[in-house]
Amino acid sequence: PLKMASDSPESLMTLCTDYCLRNLEGTLCYLLDNETLRLHPDIFLPSEICDKLVNEYVELVKTDSIFEPHESFFTLFSDPRSTRLARIHLREQIVQDQDLEAIRKQDLVELYLTNCEKLTAKSLQTLVSFSHTLISLSLFGCCNIFYEEENPGGCEDDCLVNPTRQVLVKDFTFEGFSRLRFLNLGRLIEGVNVETLLRPLASLAALDLSGIQLNDVGFLTQWKDTMVSLVLYNMDLSEEHIQVIAQLRKLRHLDISRDHLSSYYKFKLTRRVLNLFVENLVNLTSLDISGHTMLENCTIPSMEEKMGQTSIEPAKSSIAPFRGLKRPLQFLGLFETSLCRLTHIPAYKVSGDKNEEQVLNAIEAYTEHRPEITSRAINLLFDIARIERCSQLLRALQLVITALKCHKDDKNIQVTGSAALFYLTNSEYRMEQSVKLRRQVIQVVLNGMESYQEVTVQRNCCLTLCNFSIPEELEFQYRRVNELLLNILNQSRQDESIQRIAVHLCNALVCQVDNDHKEAVGKMGFVMTMLKLIQKKLADKTCDQVMEFSWSALWNITDETPDNCEMFLNYSGMKLFLECLKEFPEKQELHRNMLGLLGNVAEVKELRPQLMTSQFISVFSNLLESKADGIEVSYNACGVLSHIMFDGPEAWGICEPHREEVVKRMWAAIQSWDINSRRNINYRSFEPILRLLPQGISPVSQHWATWALYNLVSVYPDKYCPLLIKEGGIPLLKDVIKMASARQETKEMAR
Secondary structure: OOOOOOOOOOOOHHHHHHHHOOOOOOOOOEEOOOOOOEEEOOOOHHHHHHHHHHHHHHHHHHHOOOOOOOOHHHHOOOOOOOOOOOEEEEHHHHOHHHHHHHOOOOOOEEEEEEOOOOOOOHHHHHHHHHHOOOOOEEEOOOOOEEEEEOOOOOOOOHHHHHEEEEOOOOOOOOOOOOOOOEEEOOOOOOOOOOOHHHHHOOOEEEEEEOOOOOOOOHHHHHHOOOOOEEOOOOOOOOOOHHHHHHHHHOOEEEOOOOOOOOOOOOOOOOOOHHHHHHOOOOOOOOEOOOOOEEOOOOOOOOHOOOOOOOOOHHOOOOOOHHHOOOOOOOEEOOOOOOOOOOOOOEEEEOOOOOHHHHHHHHHHHHHHOOHHHHHHHHHHHHHHHHHHOOOHHHHHHHHHHHHHHHHOOHHHHHHHHHHHHHHHOOOOHHHHOOHHHHHHHHHHHHHHHHHHHHHHHHHHHHHHHHHOOHHHHHHHHHHHHHHHHHHHOOOOOOHHHHHHHHHOOOOOOHHOOHHHHHHHHHOOOOOHHHHHHHHHHHHHHOHHHHHHHHHHHHHHHOOOHHHHHHHHHHOOHHHHHHHHHHHHHOOOHHHHHHHHHHHHHHHHHHHHHHOOOHHHHHHHHHHHHOOOOHHHHHHHHHHHHHHHOOOOOHHOOOOOOOHHHHHHHHHHHHHHOOOOOOOOOOOOOOOHHOOOOOOOHHHHHHHHHHHHHHHHHHHHHHEEEEEHOOHHHHHHHHHHOOOOOOOOHHHHHHH
């Protein structure tokens, strides 16, 4: 097979970083007084490694639910003599004032703080420690960083009612930040004077003022010789804004896009404004005007528009003002504008909603800071994946995974993203996906299930898991996926469709896996959960897929797992068995699943005495005559009785029915089965059958075992002959032929 794009193994650096972070105590650190992490004294790490440790740590805390954050993690980087930091990206609730304080001695060059809502004005003071080295700074979405707590003096009681008031800090400026070139103040809190804040910066090259309302931006012209990038997303523009922008002649990237749903905008983009930009901003390589309404027609006549091959040459541009460009733009943002549907757009990359390429460009461009736009773009991708065919599958998957990881708590993204994943992982795309990529999908799906109890997300996530080979592809997250599914099934109010999918997944997860997996899942409460579901269905008198899957799952999880068989008996499983048999006498599939399970219970010697009651033995004997599901129900009933008979006459502790009478019925049943029956059963091991061969105490049990082996190896020789040989069945069969107590027909069959 061709090597997949994303199939190369992780770099050694990445693997080591991940390992150290998950095992800090065993690698870089020791625990002081059993609580504080301390770096070993002989460790010296350069910034290449420290940056990666910090950035990966933030990523793990954010996206891996099993990873435990450490209170004292940032203190490991407090001394630049042993650990150097240069470029770090911190996000969300993970970082607090004391964390930044801990690393204040570092000479940071790049510090991105994204949506760090826990940071207060204490951190503004810490920023000053980095002022002499900082080149790039982002405070995007740090909505409390300009607030400090003020303790009102006076009466004690008042302090209890209102211990702290949030006060806006007005006197902070970027004085002394002599090297700062790139600054993102996106979603800055209202009331901060941006002009005063920025005035000390001598040579600003890139500024992001997303979501900030400024009526006067005249102060921007102080950087007209240095500013190459300006982002004014969602700023309500006016003619004055446009005149100021036109003076920033060095601009290479200009973003005046907006979210057309967010609020009413008076400003409308005109042909004149676009002409002004093209004439004055001669270095422009990237322009974003997404979400704008065009006041007048900026397009060329439609006859001309449709002619010729699609072209990115400015001279042929369908958008008239762009005919004045010297060369095509690298990027043009036209998402949610009418212009993206035109034929000739003079840009190498266009974000829009016309086709897959434009939609993917939109997701890529807006994921980090604009979830509100991204969720709509992912919704468009969902339609493309559902109705057409995705031609850039790997890119689409990576982008959706990134968006889901980045916005774990954004409901819209979780809903649209999980739905898109379902269509992007289905079987027609299977061949193009590497193991690594499919594992990443599973991780984000489980993250979604964990953090979102919302019905749509849960359903989408469960459906997406159904696109994987189970249990093989989920093996690496086995415990976690089972816990999440049981969690869903244990909720008191339940969505019928989710319940059905979750039970189906649970059943598939315990089918064909090792016994230690089954024992582990049993200890998580699997048996109890399934019995509760059965109980609910019985009360409603419904025998649907949930009922059948639940019994099937119990059949699978008790296979050669005595602990789980015991749990089944302890939680009144036999009572439910009898009630289901009585309530649903015609349901063949159900009977087969229930008896398969009881076959597993009967294989456990210590539990057999609990099956030894007149009621149970009568039920099993009557089921010998059942024609349900071919021979399956009769065969399993006979199997249960064969194990009970194998314990000998002295174990028969009941008067009715007589042992001999039951034995007679067992012989009659076995003789009525067609030896060439195709089977609805799957054996992983013959051990429970083989143990019935070398004994003379119950010839009928020996005959049932021989019949079972004969049928399986003759109907499915490729599968079962090797198993019979491997498990030592041949010498045991030879002994049966020589055995005096064996019946003639058993010897014939054994031969």
